[in-house]
Amino acid sequence: SLADMGETLGENGINMEGLCGFPLNDEALIHILVEEETTARYVLEAAGFQVRAVREVLVIDIGNIVGKPGTGGNLARKLGNAGVNIDLIYFAENNKLVIGVDNLEKATSALK
Structure with missing residues (x-):
């Protein structure tokens, strides 16, 4: 369960920065943002969770643009114009936006 996953990570000193x-x-697919991905994978698998993948994502500080209309569209347009596909997007703690893309290098370059 989600509670078991959170407790397992917490008992091992791992903070979920995003979820x-x-x-x-008949299952749940969960993406968690953690700094200690190797340790998180180990403790989750040891507790019986199936970890399908570990991947790098873009983590963008949006603190200075929160609440500005059109910002999300602008960001998506920049990625689209660079030929980058977004396959995951959600908000995380401390005004962070998490974006999974098919080409991290191109995405990073497009958002500079």
């Missing part, structure tokens, strides 16, 4: 989840057939 996104949705149902997938």
